[in-house]
Amino acid sequence: MTAHGKAEGGEDAGAADAADVAAALRGDRAAQRALYDRHRPAVHRLARGFPALDADDAEDVVQDAFVRAFASLARLEQPARFGGWLLTIARNRAITRIARGRARSQLAEDLGREAEALGTAEAEAPDPEAGAELELVRRVVDELPDGPEKETVRLFYLEGQLTAREIAARLGVGKSAITMRLERFRAKVKRRLLAEVARLRGEES
Amino acid sequence: MAHLTEPVYAQLIRGELPPDEAAAWARHLATGCDACEAFLAARPEPDALDARADRALAALGPPGAPGNDLEYRRIEQRLAAEARGAGRLRLPRPALAVAAGVVAAGLAGLWLASRAPERPGRPEWTGEKGMGAAPAAVPVRLRFLVIAGGAGAPSVEKGVSGQAVPAAASLQFEVELGRAAQVALARAAPGRLPEVFFRASLPAGRTVVAVEGRPAAYPLADLSGPQRFVAIASSAPLDEAAAARAAGQVAGGARMEPIAPGLEGLSVDAVDVTVQ
Numbered sequence: 001m002t003a004h005g006k007a008e009g010g011e012d013a014g015a016a017d018a019a020d021v022a023a024a025l026r027g028d029r030a031a032q033r034a035l036y037d038r039h040r041p042a043v044h045r046l047a048r049g050f051p052a053l054d055a056d057d058a059e060d061v062v063q064d065a066f067v068r069a070f071a072s073l074a075r076l077e078q079p080a081r082f083g084g085w086l087l088t089i090a091r092n093r094a095i096t097r098i099a100r101g102r103a104r105s106q107l108a109e110d111l112g113r114e115a116e117a118l119g120t121a122e123a124e125a126p127d128p129e130a131g132a133e134l135e136l137v138r139r140v141v142d143e144l145p146d147g148p149e150k151e152t153v154r155l156f157y158l159e160g161q162l163t164a165r166e167i168a169a170r171l172g173v174g175k176s177a178i179t180m181r182l183e184r185f186r187a188k189v190k191r192r193l194l195a196e197v198a199r200l201r202g203e204e205s
Numbered sequence: 206m207a208h209l210t211e212p213v214y215a216q217l218i219r220g221e222l223p224p225d226e227a228a229a230w231a232r233h234l235a236t237g238c239d240a241c242e243a244f245l246a247a248r249p250e251p252d253a254l255d256a257r258a259d260r261a262l263a264a265l266g267p268p269g270a271p272g273n274d275l276e277y278r279r280i281e282q283r284l285a286a287e288a289r290g291a292g293r294l295r296l297p298r299p300a301l302a303v304a305a306g307v308v309a310a311g312l313a314g315l316w317l318a319s320r321a322p323e324r325p326g327r328p329e330w331t332g333e334k335g336m337g338a339a340p341a342a343v344p345v346r347l348r349f350l351v352i353a354g355g356a357g358a359p360s361v362e363k364g365v366s367g368q369a370v371p372a373a374a375s376l377q378f379e380v381e382l383g384r385a386a387q388v389a390l391a392r393a394a395p396g397r398l399p400e401v402f403f404r405a406s407l408p409a410g411r412t413v414v415a416v417e418g419r420p421a422a423y424p425l426a427d428l429s430g431p432q433r434f435v436a437i438a439s440s441a442p443l444d445e446a447a448a449a450r451a452a453g454q455v456a457g458g459a460r461m462e463p464i465a466p467g468l469e470g471l472s473v474d475a476v477d478v479t480v481q
Contacts, residue, residue, distance in 0.1 A: 036272050040271060040276075041263075041268040041272075042260070042263035042269060045263055045268075062276070067287070071284060071287055085256060087260055087263070088255055088256040091259065133260070133261040137261040137262060137264075157262055159267075160266035161267075187242040187243070187245045187246035189261065191241055191242050191245055194217065195232075196231075198217055198227045198230040199228065201228075201231075202227040202228030202229075202230075203224070203228075
């Protein structure tokens with residue numbers, strides 16, 4: 001796998017990220033652009049999952065996340081995990097934007113701490129293989145009972161054509177209802193991922 | 206078995222629990238626990254577990270929208286500004302002053318966080334937003350603020366295309382370009398000839414529309430009903446007639462085809478409001 005190449009699959013993507021992060025830190029602009037091109041779709045999709053954000057806000061979250069990530073790249077302890085790190089920065093940015101009553105100076109300070117904390121936090125927990133994680137998430141979806149939550153998950157994650165706002169309009173429910181359904185589903189996913197982390201910890205001697 | 210708490214969660218993540226305890230938590234979490242799920246949902250700060258969840262969820266369906274040159278350029282510009290020591294994210298808007306003869310109002314500082322409810326209505330484009338009919342077309346994006354309330358208690362809100370605005374308000378426009386270009390702004394209303402009200406050579410990046418060096422706002426006082434404001438960008442000289450023709454092409458919500466008559470070499474972006 002050479003830097004700047006497209007990567008398929010978890011391990012290849014991680015290796016490509018690691019190579020491009022290292023190159024970007026050496027000033028390789030093409031490598032930085034490759035990181036942007038590879039991860040922008042996922043970041044944009046995450047931002048679209050917040051009904052409280054309109055289309056412009058979602059694009060601002062995308063830009064903010066990349067600016068923060070590239071500005072803090074040297075703090076990332078495991079370059080192969082750039083993707084997950086970036087998504088957490090994006091989630092933080094989205095949450096902060098929604099709660100935009102905070103003073104901007106506090107915001108800038110908090111973001112600096114956030115990027116630093118995330119760069120080290122990534123190193124703490126064992127990382128199940130990305131393919132296994134995807135398989136796990138698919139099982140969580142399959143196990144959902146038929147109903148509003150499953151329909152919302154299907155529209156947003158599986159079909160992936162509509163924003164959370166658009167799903168609220170289509171289903172004729174409030175934005176907060178969609179937020180709740182998506183967050184409930186994410187909590188299920190996190191619980192199962194944490195179970196996997198615990199299982200790996202349990203196997204450590 | 207007890208449920209997740211912050212100390213237990215942290216110990217689990219950091220590997221500080223004995224293996225048999227970790228294995229017991231693995232069994233508990235795998236079989237489903239509403240209380241533990243509620244704990245995970247309520248944690249205020251996204252962390253590495255959120256990162257993994259989002260990474261896996263991102264891979265579930267089709268990929269999101271790809272990146273584009275204009276957005277990447279904005280990212281690079283902000284990084285360059287930070288590297289030069291600006292050190293801040295996008296700054297609050299500078300104080301807006303409105304040119305005399307357009308709207309007389311003194312406005313200060315940030316635009317308000319509150320916005321009009323989002324409404325549908327942006328016309329569909331066959332091409333990427335702001336891209337024109339030719340590969341060399343200049344990426345352009347048009348944004349606006351709604352300025353209302355008069356000189357005594359002015360309000361400034363971010364405009365959302367498709368929203369209703371009061372006739373007493375004015376619109377402050379901002380044009381963003383992927384590179385320096387000739388720009389025209391035009392107003393197009395159904396059944397009327399487009400009105401070109403601004404033409405200038407603008408640099409790459411974001412520019413607030415100004416008159417005689419002062420930010421200016423377009424008054425809506427004599428208008429009613431749907432209005433479309435169109436930004437036309439060209440890397441070549443752009444006269445008023447060409448700008449009006451381009452604005453006329455998109456006035457009626459026409460789809461911008463890859464080679465549209467009157468749009469060769471131009472790029473457009475438009476926002477809609479309904480004046481009430």
